[in-house]
Amino acid sequence: MKYRHLFFDLDHTLWDFETNADETLRHLFTQHDLQRHGIAVEKFIQVYSDINHGLWRLYQSNKITQQQLRVTRFPRTFVQLGLREEDSPAGISEQFTDILPLKSAVFPYTYEVLDYLQAKGYQLHLITNGFRDIQHIKLNSSRLTNYFQEIVTSECCGHLKPDVRIFQHALERTGATASESLMIGDNLECDVLGAHNAGLDQVYFNPEKRRHFNQITYEISCLSELKEIL
Incomplete structure (x- = not known):
């Protein structure tokens, strides 16, 4: 793995x-x-x-x-x-x-993919720039809370993605190393570039298949494609 x-x-x-x-x-x-x-x-x-x-x-x-x-x-x-x-x-x-x-709408295959990843033994975490109080309500409303071991918000560490310090903080909190970690997100700057600068591989979630010229470890347009990577 x-x-x-x-x-x-x-x-x-x-x-x-x-x-x-x-x-x-x-x-x-x-x-x-x-x-x-x-x-x-x-x-x-x-x-x-x-x-x-x-x-x-x-x-x-x-x-x-x-x-x-x-x-x-x-x-x-x-x-x-x-x-x-x-x-x-x-x-x-x-x-x-x-x-x-x-509100509780999630992207297609969200629950199926998270169930699959948990069953495979991956440790799942969140890194979000969203406001701490609101993000926890969203997670509870959409039945996502129990999938994640650590929920890292920009407010809790004082730095916003793409600042490498929020990724470093996440690694420290989870006891992970950059080489064994993968960031999955929709934002080329905040998620992909930020993770790259912190030494993490990245998955760019691009459901609208927007054209770009960035160098990315993986790119998907549907969450179900994570099963082909992991």
């Missing part, structure tokens, strides 16, 4: 962030009757998603704080939609943060 420790990303890799966020945003759109502003729910979701992704890139680059990300994304969405910041309903950011992690 070449690898003994498998480190997974959570959002966009196992937990289907886009599906769960879409459900949450549709719920909030209806709850706050946002249609009265003359905007379509699909446009609301698209604009929010674009802004949220941009703010997350800033957060992962240490250019904004967690709190700035949370309080900024909805007011910016409303401004981008041609409305005013004040049109953003009071408490909508907190409601989104409360509802989203209760």
